[in-house]
Structures are given as structure tokens and as C-alpha cells.
Amino acid sequence: MNAVDFILAGMLAAATPMLLAALGEMVVERSGVLNLGLEGMMALGAALGFITTYTYQSHALGFLAAGLGGAALSLVFALIVLGFVANQVAAGLAIGILGTGLSALFGKSFESLTISGLPKMALPLLSDLPVVAALFVQDVVVWLTIALALSIWAVMNHSKLGLIIRAVGENPHAARAIGFRVLPIRCAAIAFGGALAGIAGAYASTVYTPLWADGMIAGRGWIALALVVFGTWQTGRVVFGAFLFGALSLGELTTQAAGVNIPSQLLACVPYIVTILMLAVISSNRRRMRLNTIASLGQPFEK
Amino acid sequence: MKISFIRRERASRTAMLVAPVAAFACAIVASVVLFTLLGKAPGQALYSLLLEPFLTWYNFSEVLLKMAPLLLIAQGLAIGFRANVFNIGAEGQLIIGAIAASALPVWYPQGDSAFMLPAMLLMGAGAGMAWAGIAALFRTRFNANEILVTLMLSLIAAQVLNYLLLGPWKDPHGFNFPQSVMFPDAALLPILLPGTRVNISLLFALIASVLASILMRHRFAGFQLLVGGLAPRAARYAGFSEARAIWVSLLLGGLAAGLAGAAEVAGPLGQLQRSVSTGYGYSAIIVAYLGGLNPWGIVISAFVMSVIYIGGDNAMVSADLPIAAVWVFQGLLLCFYLAGLTFIRHRVSFIRKAKP
Numbered sequence: 001m002n003a004v005d006f007i008l009a010g011m012l013a014a015a016t017p018m019l020l021a022a023l024g025e026m027v028v029e030r031s032g033v034l035n036l037g038l039e040g041m042m043a044l045g046a047a048l049g050f051i052t053t054y055t056y057q058s059h060a061l062g063f064l065a066a067g068l069g070g071a072a073l074s075l076v077f078a079l080i081v082l083g084f085v086a087n088q089v090a091a092g093l094a095i096g097i098l099g100t101g102l103s104a105l106f107g108k109s110f111e112s113l114t115i116s117g118l119p120k121m122a123l124p125l126l127s128d129l130p131v132v133a134a135l136f137v138q139d140v141v142v143w144l145t146i147a148l149a150l151s152i153w154a155v156m157n158h159s160k161l162g163l164i165i166r167a168v169g170e171n172p173h174a175a176r177a178i179g180f181r182v183l184p185i186r187c188a189a190i191a192f193g194g195a196l197a198g199i200a201g202a203y204a205s206t207v208y209t210p211l212w213a214d215g216m217i218a219g220r221g222w223i224a225l226a227l228v229v230f231g232t233w234q235t236g237r238v239v240f241g242a243f244l245f246g247a248l249s250l251g252e253l254t255t256q257a258a259g260v261n262i263p264s265q266l267l268a269c270v271p272y273i274v275t276i277l278m279l280a281v282i283s284s285n286r287r288r289m290r291l292n293t294i295a296s297l298g299q300p301f302e303k
Numbered sequence: 304m305k306i307s308f309i310r311r312e313r314a315s316r317t318a319m320l321v322a323p324v325a326a327f328a329c330a331i332v333a334s335v336v337l338f339t340l341l342g343k344a345p346g347q348a349l350y351s352l353l354l355e356p357f358l359t360w361y362n363f364s365e366v367l368l369k370m371a372p373l374l375l376i377a378q379g380l381a382i383g384f385r386a387n388v389f390n391i392g393a394e395g396q397l398i399i400g401a402i403a404a405s406a407l408p409v410w411y412p413q414g415d416s417a418f419m420l421p422a423m424l425l426m427g428a429g430a431g432m433a434w435a436g437i438a439a440l441f442r443t444r445f446n447a448n449e450i451l452v453t454l455m456l457s458l459i460a461a462q463v464l465n466y467l468l469l470g471p472w473k474d475p476h477g478f479n480f481p482q483s484v485m486f487p488d489a490a491l492l493p494i495l496l497p498g499t500r501v502n503i504s505l506l507f508a509l510i511a512s513v514l515a516s517i518l519m520r521h522r523f524a525g526f527q528l529l530v531g532g533l534a535p536r537a538a539r540y541a542g543f544s545e546a547r548a549i550w551v552s553l554l555l556g557g558l559a560a561g562l563a564g565a566a567e568v569a570g571p572l573g574q575l576q577r578s579v580s581t582g583y584g585y586s587a588i589i590v591a592y593l594g595g596l597n598p599w600g601i602v603i604s605a606f607v608m609s610v611i612y613i614g615g616d617n618a619m620v621s622a623d624l625p626i627a628a629v630w631v632f633q634g635l636l637l638c639f640y641l642a643g644l645t646f647i648r649h650r651v652s653f654i655r656k657a658k659p
Contacts, residue, residue, distance in 0.1 A: 036450065040634075076638065079642075080638055084641065084642040084645040085308065085645055086641040086642060087641065087644075089389055089450070090592050090637070090641055091638070093588055093637070094634055094637035094638045094641060096634075097585060097589070097633055097634040097637070098630075098631060098635060098637075098638060099634070100634075101628070101630025101632075101634050102627075102634075103627075104626075104627030105341070105625060105628060108625045108627070214627070219458045222451060222454050222455065222458075225451060226455075229448065263466050263469075265462045265463070266462065266463075266466055268462050269458075269459045269463075272455040272462075273455075275455050276447070276456070279441070279445075279447040279448065280441050280445035281445075283445055283448065284444075284446055284447075302308075302310070
């Protein structure tokens with residue numbers, strides 16, 4: 001397998017955990033709430049997903065448990081920032097630490113066990129194309145994630161529900177004045193984001209690398225948060241950014257296979273360095289950032 | 304019946320004092336429930352977590368040892384948090400500080416110069432500052448969010464540490480363990496309390512606390528910093544800048560974290576190890592908030608957090624709890640505290656719905 005095939009075959013799967021979490025966070029931020037706890041919710045999802053999949057030998061149950069776990073943790077966040085009007089940055093960090101701790105606590109006795117991943121499915125016709133064929137042989141979750149991205153794009157940009165969520169994010173007081181209930185809508189968005197983060201973690205621990213290890217999320221929750229900023233809160237750009245990072249994270253393996261002698265720890269830094277650089281490139285266009293940033297992002301809502 | 308929060312006319316001082324204590328109590332109750340559900344003995348766990356650290360002089364001295372880095376870093380971070388500059392990468396700044404401080408003893412393992420230790424501390428503090436300065440540069444020059452940049456820099460620092468300890472800085476006689484050579488005596492901090500491992504870094508932390516409270520008292524500098532971060536536009540009209548608040552916050556935070564890192568390798572560790580930080584950088588965020596971002600409040604919260612750290616080490620052995628239990632407790636504590644903070648500026652009102 002040459003390097004191009006290798007990256008084409010692997011980039012979508014590598015991108016999926018970051019993409020799922022970023023899509024959820026994008027919806028949360030569109031509603032005006034900043035949840036910095038992604039890393040913790042993903043870690044909890046990864047632990048619960050692995051434990052359930054291992055115990056019941058069912059990936060579907062694993063994803064269900066991870067989604068519920070992520071949503072439950074995000075509802076704790078919702079209670080603190082919506083119910084108790086707390087600082088969203090601090091609350092997000094608290095949830096992140098809590099989620100990481102819970103994942104390590106629950107996952108402790110499941111370390112070094114293994115399960116099988118999911119089989120790959122080839123898309124008919126497309127997987128017969130020359131050069132790019134490898135891109136179209138993926139497991140079912142990858143395809144579902146892309147379908148989900150399309151649906152989120154459709155809902156956010158072309159439906160009444162999307163309009164309501166955006167209105168709540170841009171101007172909660174106006175949204176309330178015309179009769180929308182700001183807090184329940186934000187709460188639902190937070191739970192949706194939490195469920196997707198949990199599922200994203202489960203994909204990492206049960207499909208992408210089917211094992212549980214403490215710290216296995218390795219910053220992917222934070223990269224997902226950065227992806228939402230790169231994507232300037234637009235679904236298509238978030239998807240593009242996630243695939244780019246998926247390809248990048250394979251760079252480590254590719255350069256090693258090509259016999260280039262760079263220490264693996266330094267190669268592992270590449271996605272983090274690229275995150276910083278991309279963030280700088282996108283954010284330095286202050287005018288575009290002002291146009292796209294959610295007006296009420298991070299601000300508590302009080303009647 | 305409808306329950307809602309009503310804004311108070313003025314902040315409640317009672318709530319300000321009760322909130323952290325109540326949060327602590329709630330976090331204990333929640334962890335007892337959790338440990339019981341996990342089938343651990345909650346009584347034993349609590350005994351180890353909260354009482355054992357006070358039962359022997361050695362245990363108590365270990366609490367003071369842990370308190371030094373937590374207090375030092377939290378004071379540095381709180382300066383930024385007060386100005387709404389969120390440096391959450393103290394972990395990375397600590398690691399880089401530890402690496403820079405280790406350079407001298409790693410290159411001169413037989414060194415016995417009296418300048419070695421001061422030079423190490425300076426290098427550690429400077430490196431931590433530089434690492435945080437990258438985030439300040441990206442924030443002021445390119446408008447890049449400092450939360451994400453400092454966090455990414457932490458992940459990079461951890462990989463740099465791994466690289467050094469698995470590669471060029473690995474002790475050649477260390478049986479392949481990922482750690483550096485043992486430092487010479489000239490590279491070690493003097494002990495503060497004889498018979499314990501408590502070194503003079505505790506003094507650094509206490510001095511930092513005094514300096515932080517002077518900075519807050521010294522109205523103008525503290526005020527400029529506060530306004531620069533909280534209301535950049537208002538600050539610009541008044542002639543002080545957001546950029547300065549960002550630079551000062553991040554550089555001071557990095558300095559404190561880098562110095563703490565240097566003090567860890569020159570203190571209890573005596574060498575550069577992979578586990579140079581057991582999450583001090585993240586715990587310090589909790590310490591800063593729990594102390595109400597007030598320099599003296601932070602002294603108390605740093606002490607409490609160190610008790611939990613040492614207690615957690617004990618609970619690992621006596622109650623068979625993984626060290627992650629400490630993280631869970633810290634996370635719960637901050638969650639309850641943030642919820643409790645609401646009562647400072649709000650009061651609860653119960654409105655009975657009129658019966659038709």
C-alpha cells in the first residue's frame with residue numbers, strides 16, 4: 001500500500017472522533033453556550049463505550065451507553081451554567097476534569113483488554129474508481145457521521161429548528177421576546193452535543209483503536225473545539241477541517257513507513273502545532289471572525 | 304411552585320464564605336455515593352482522604368510539600384483569570400520549566416558550583432514565561448484564542464518531555480527507565496523543615512501570595528489589568544490596553560508555573576522524570592477558582608487541595624481507589640463551588656402559583 005492509498009483509506013476514520021465531537025459542539029455554540037468539557041465527555045464516552053461493548057459484545061449498545069453517558073455529563077454542565085448561571089469557561093473545565101477522572105475510575109479494570117473493531121463497507125461504484133478507491137471503503141460509523149453532518153447542515157441552515165437555535169445564540173433576549181424558551185433550547189443543544197461527544201469517544205475506543213487506555217483521547221476533544229473555530233461555525237468548513245486533521249494525524253505513521261528518521265514523539269506534536277497555526281490564520285482575519293462569531297457565546301442568560 | 308434566582312442588590316458576604324465550605328461538603332457526599340456504587344468502602348476512603356494527612360508529622364509535611372507548586376501556580380493563574388485571560392496551559396509551562404532547569408545538571412552531572420541552583424531556577428522561570436509568551440503573542444498578534452493555544456502548548460510540552468527522556472537525556476545507567484541522571488547536591492533546593500522533604504519552594508509560594516495581594520491592593524496596576532481584560536473597549540478609551548493585560552497575565556502565569564517546575568526537579572524528585580507533574584497545572588486552575596481568585600483565599604484552597612492529593616495517595620493503598628478518584632473529587636468540588644457561587648449574587652425565590 002503506498003502512502004497516498006494509506007492516507008485516503010485512513011483519514012476519514014481518523015477524523016471521525018474529532019468530527020463527531022466538533023459537530024455537536026458547533027450546535028451547542030450556535031445556541032450561545034461554550035462547553036469546554038469536550039475532552040472529558042469524550043473520555044467518559046470512550047470508557048463507557050468500551051466497557052459496554054466488551055461486556056455485551058455489541059457495538060450498538062456500546063455507542064448507546066457512551067451517548068447516554070456523554071449526555072448525562074453534559075446535563076450536569078447545563079445545570080451549572082443554565083440553572084445556576086455560572087461562568088461557562090470554569091464550568092467547562094470542571095466538567096472536563098470530572099469526565100476524565102470518571103473515565104479513569106470506571107475504565108481501570110478494563111485496561112489491556114481487547115475487542116474487535118467494525119468491518120469496513122465499500123460503497124458500490126465509487127470504490128471501483130481509480131486512485132481514490134481506498135477513500136470509499138470505511139466502516140459504517142464513518143458513513144453515518146458524514147450523513148449526520150449533512151443533516152446538521154440542512155437543519156441548521158434550512159429549517160425552522162435551525163433558525164430558532166441560531167436566534168437563541170445571536171440574541172437570546174429577542175428570541176425570548178418573540179416567545180422562544182431560551183433555557184430549554186440551550187439545554188437540548190447541550191445534551192445533543194454531550195451525546196455526540198460521548199459517541200465520538202466510543203468510536204475512538206471501540207472502532208478506531210479497539211482498546212481502553214487512560215488518557216487515550218489525547219487532546220482530540222480540544223482539537224475538536226479548535227475545529228469549530230476554524231470552521232467559523234459553518235458545517236461544511238468544520239467537516240473539511242476535520243478531514244484535514246485526520247490526514248495529518250496519519251502523517252506520523254506515513255513518515256515512519258517512508259523511513260524518515262524523526263522521533264515519533266516530535267511527530268505526534270504535528271497536529272497540535274498545526275492547530276495553533278490554523279487558529280492563528282483563521283482568527284487573524286478579525287472582520288470575518290466578527291461576522292461569524294456567535295453574538296451571545298459564553299454569556300449567561302438572565303431574564 | 305416556581306423556583307427562580309433573583310439578583311441581589313449587593314453581593315452577600317455570608318454566601319461568599321459559605322459557598323466553598325458547602326461545596327466541599329457536597330463533594331464529599333457525592334463521592335461517598337459514587338464510591339459506594341463502585342463497591343469501595345466509603346468510610347475507609349474518606350478516612351484516608353481527609354484525616355490520614357493530619358495524623359502523622361510526615362504525612363502533614365508531605366501536604367506542605369505538595370502545597371508549594373499548587374499555591375505558586377494558582378497565584379500566577381488567578382492574576383489572569385481575574386482579567387478574563389484564561390491560561391489553562393500551566394501544566395505545559397511547568398513541564399517546560401522543569402526541562403529548562405534540568406538542562407544544567409544533565410549536562411554537568413558532577414557540577415558543584417554555587418551558581419548552579421539559582422541558574423536552574425532562573426532558567427525554569429524564564430522558560431515557563433517564554434512558553435506562555437507564545438500564547439500571548441498568538442493572542443495579541445493573531446487574535447488566536449489563548450485557551451486553545453495554551454492547552455495545545457501543554458500537549459506539545461508533554462511530548463517534548465517524552466522525547467528527551469526516551470532519547471538524548473535518558474540516564475545511560477538508568478536500566479532504560481525514562482528518567483534523567485540523578486542531580487548533584489549543588490542542584491538541589493535546601494530543605495526548609497529538617498527531617499522532611501519540604502524545601503524552600505514553599506517560601507517562594509508564600510512570597511508569591513504576598514506579592515499577588517500587593518498587586519491587588521495596589522489599586523492602579525491591578526485595576527488597569529482588570530479593566531484591560533474585562534472591558535477591552537472601555538480600557539482603550541481610558542488609555543490602557545487589552546494587549547498589556549494579556550501579556551502580563553500570561554507571562555506571570557508562565558513564570559510561576561515554570562518556577563514550580565524547576566522546584567519540582569530540584570526538590571522532591573532530584574531528577575527529570577516523566578511524572579514531573581501529577582496534574583498540578585490543572586489542579587491549580589481549581590485551586591484558583593476555589594480560592595475565589597483572592598490571594599488569601601487561594602492559600603487556603605491550595606492547602607485543602609494538597610490534603611486531598613496526599614489523602615488520595617493514601618486511599619490508593621488503604622481503600623483500593625485509583626488515583627483518578629482524586630480527579631473525580633476535584634471535578635465535583637469545582638462543579639459544586641461554581642453552583643454555590645450563584646448564591647453570592649442571587650437569592651432564591653419560591654413563587655407559589657395561584658390556584659385557579
